Amino acid sequence: MGYDYALVHLQYTIPPAVALTLCYYPLSTSLGVYKILFLIAIAVISTTPWDSYLIHSQIWTYPPNAIIGPTLFRIPAEEVFFFIIQTYNTSLLYLLLSKPTFHPVYLRGQKLFNDGRRLGLRRWTGVSVIVACILAGIGMIMKSGEGLYMGLILVWAGPFVLLLWSLAYQFIIGLPLSSTFIPVVLPTLYLWIVDTLALKRGTWVIESGTKLGWHLWDGLEIEEAVFFLVTNVLIVFGLIAFDNAFAILQTFPSLFPTIPTLPSPILLVRALLLPTTSYEDERIEGLQEALGRLRAKSRSFYLASGVFQGRLRVDLVLLYSFCRVADDLVDEAGSIEEAKHWIAKLNEYLDITYGKSYVKVERKQDLISTFPPSAQASLRLLPTSHLSPTPLYDLLKGFETDLHFSSSNPFPIKDEPTLQVYGAQVAGTVAELCLELVFHHTKGSTPESLRRRIVQAGGRMGIALQYVNIARDISVDASNGRVYLPTTWLKEEGVTPEDIIKDPARSKAEILRQRLLNSAFEIYDEAKGAIEQLPAEARGPMRVAVESYVEIGRVLRQPGYKVKAGRATVPKLRRLRVAWNALSHT
Numbered sequence: 001m002g003y004d005y006a007l008v009h010l011q012y013t014i015p016p017a018v019a020l021t022l023c024y025y026p027l028s029t030s031l032g033v034y035k036i037l038f039l040i041a042i043a044v045i046s047t048t049p050w051d052s053y054l055i056h057s058q059i060w061t062y063p064p065n066a067i068i069g070p071t072l073f074r075i076p077a078e079e080v081f082f083f084i085i086q087t088y089n090t091s092l093l094y095l096l097l098s099k100p101t102f103h104p105v106y107l108r109g110q111k112l113f114n115d116g117r118r119l120g121l122r123r124w125t126g127v128s129v130i131v132a133c134i135l136a137g138i139g140m141i142m143k144s145g146e147g148l149y150m151g152l153i154l155v156w157a158g159p160f161v162l163l164l165w166s167l168a169y170q171f172i173i174g175l176p177l178s179s180t181f182i183p184v185v186l187p188t189l190y191l192w193i194v195d196t197l198a199l200k201r202g203t204w205v206i207e208s209g210t211k212l213g214w215h216l217w218d219g220l221e222i223e224e225a226v227f228f229l230v231t232n233v234l235i236v237f238g239l240i241a242f243d244n245a246f247a248i249l250q251t252f253p254s255l256f257p258t259i260p261t262l263p264s265p266i267l268l269v270r271a272l273l274l275p276t277t278s279y280e281d282e283r284i285e286g287l288q289e290a291l292g293r294l295r296a297k298s299r300s301f302y303l304a305s306g307v308f309q310g311r312l313r314v315d316l317v318l319l320y321s322f323c324r325v326a327d328d329l330v331d332e333a334g335s336i337e338e339a340k341h342w343i344a345k346l347n348e349y350l351d352i353t354y355g356k357s358y359v360k361v362e363r364k365q366d367l368i369s370t371f372p373p374s375a376q377a378s379l380r381l382l383p384t385s386h387l388s389p390t391p392l393y394d395l396l397k398g399f400e401t402d403l404h405f406s407s408s409n410p411f412p413i414k415d416e417p418t419l420q421v422y423g424a425q426v427a428g429t430v431a432e433l434c435l436e437l438v439f440h441h442t443k444g445s446t447p448e449s450l451r452r453r454i455v456q457a458g459g460r461m462g463i464a465l466q467y468v469n470i471a472r473d474i475s476v477d478a479s480n481g482r483v484y485l486p487t488t489w490l491k492e493e494g495v496t497p498e499d500i501i502k503d504p505a506r507s508k509a510e511i512l513r514q515r516l517l518n519s520a521f522e523i524y525d526e527a528k529g530a531i532e533q534l535p536a537e538a539r540g541p542m543r544v545a546v547e548s549y550v551e552i553g554r555v556l557r558q559p560g561y562k563v564k565a566g567r568a569t570v571p572k573l574r575r576l577r578v579a580w581n582a583l584s585h586t
């Protein structure tokens with residue numbers, strides 16, 4: 001009996017497991033835990049007979065003075081623990097690195113598949129390489145002798161890799177390298193180093209006669225290097241296949257009307273086996289467009305979107321896209337008439353959608369086709385069946401207020417109550433819509449009276465965010481001839497809206513920016529408690545959404561902070577820290 005192998009764990013595998021667990025904990029979800037347990041179960045079940053055979057055939061051995069003693073089918077307990085901890089560590093690294101990835105946009109239906117012809121070529125190249133490895137492995141086993149251990153690795157791992165590649169090649173090829181290459185390479189390099197040390201110390205021994213005798217570097221047998229590489233490939237491909245299946249379930253409500261929080265293996269396989277001809281390419285393209293819009297236009301909500309899950313995440317991205325498109329149509333219109341035209345069209349769109357128009361719902365598509373091409377998908381995909389019409393109509397009323405910045409009434413925000421109404425219309429409504437999606441997509445029921453209180457607080461929070469938005473954009477708005485600071489406040493400081501337009505950097509503007517931020521933070525303090533009443537799975541993500549936007553206000557409140565390039569921004573690391581703290585909050 002000895003502790004050498006146990007020490008390998010204490011020194012090399014447990015410390016990264018602890019570090020990764022601490023990093024992942026705030027981001028953890030029940031689905032994440034389910035994936036890890038699922039993978040560990042498969043790793044133990046699939047590796048045990050193979051490993052047991054290798055030990056039985058004396059291809060590798062453990063000196064009795066290196067292990068504690070208990071075994072499972074001849075496999076030392078420390079080795080069984082190795083399967084578990086390696087799977088755990090590599091899975092956690094993958095889950096951490098792929099957290100921001102929005103998987104639905106990597107699906108490829110028939111049309112998108114044909115557009116990217118290289119996908120088919122790469123699929124079959126992959127199949128050929130894997131099959132060649134399996135055949136080479138069979139050859140080595142048949143010849144026995146020095147190629148035996150390598151042959152056994154290839155023949156054992158090859159079919160699993162082939163299966164996973166065949167099911168999930170779209171994702172394996174398409175996902176960013178941070179979700180494919182890095183979670184394979186980092187743990188593999190690390191385990192190569194650990195293995196070199198263990199082999200040198202004699203913790204485990206690869207017997208001669210059944211190994212090729214090639215070394216990747218001094219002390220690292222080629223078989224060991226290949227073994228750790230393929231096991232990490234298997235773990236990462238397994239997780240990718242899981243994410244591929246879940247993305248199919250998450251993206252197509254028409255094919256899978258309801259999905260459980262933890263989908264069964266049978267449902268996952270059913271999703272993966274669905275022919276790509278059944279995928280709705282239009283929906284995938286619409287989601288790609290919506291995500292691109294979110295990424296380009298809002299760093300705060302883009303970051304926050306990464307911590308929402310499943311269909312709630314999909315619908316929030318689509319809602320953002322609709323709000324952004326509608327706001328831009330009005331803001332970027334060449335004239336007041338054009339802006340009014342778009343607001344009227346958007347109202348007509350809502351009338352048809354919610355059956356308030358004499359125009360039949362079948363004509364909705366015709367109406368949508370009269371919008372600019374870049375706006376059409378966001379109108380088509382807005383999840384209106386989960387959203388009530390009132391906040392959407394109110395949002396459009398808020399956009400109408402922006403049209404009042406005309407020559408007859410150049411500064412419509414007369415006083416703070418008017419600003420509050422404006423904030424409620426353009427942002428309180430958005431909060432209500434987000435909360436409707438939260439209640440729809442989370443399990444457990446929130447009593448109606450509590451829902452009402454949460455929505456009311458959400459509406460207030462929307463106003464707080466809108467104040468932060470106005471405080472941030474004083475210069476940008478002034479350059480467009482707009483002043484959202486209440487005229488009564490300006491008067492108290494002895495300035496006019498025209499003065500702000502002429503010189504938005506003047507000291508009085510800074511005083512009023514701080515006053516507006518004080519109001520924003522008062523409202524924020526009063527409303528934030530309601531987030532804790534939300535269904536558990538939405539609390540952390542909603543905190544991230546709110547906090548990452550409110551942080552812009554905190555930056556603006558720093559003594560001596562000067563707004564550069566027209567807009568205050570939160571540095572990336574600070575944004576990540578805010579998100580982390582928001583998720584760690586208990």
Ligand SMILES: CC(C)=CCC/C(C)=C/CC/C(C)=C/CC/C(C)=C/[C@@H]1[C@@H](COP(=O)(O)OP(=O)(O)O)[C@]1(C)CC/C=C(\C)CC/C=C(\C)CCC=C(C)C
Nearest residue numbers: 298304305320323324427431434458461465466469530531
């Ligand atoms: C995570 C995720 C993807 C969330 C999506 C949130 C969403 C749907 C945002 C829509 C934003 C938008 C374009 C609205 C149009 C009207 C508008 C311009 C509103 C202002 C947003 C500023 O966005 P941005 O900085 O990109 O805009 P400009 O470049 O200046 O044009 C607003 C400040 C409103 C944002 C308000 C919310 C998202 C509501 C937040 C409150 C909650 C979610 C409720 C919190 C819950 C409780 C219980 C307190």
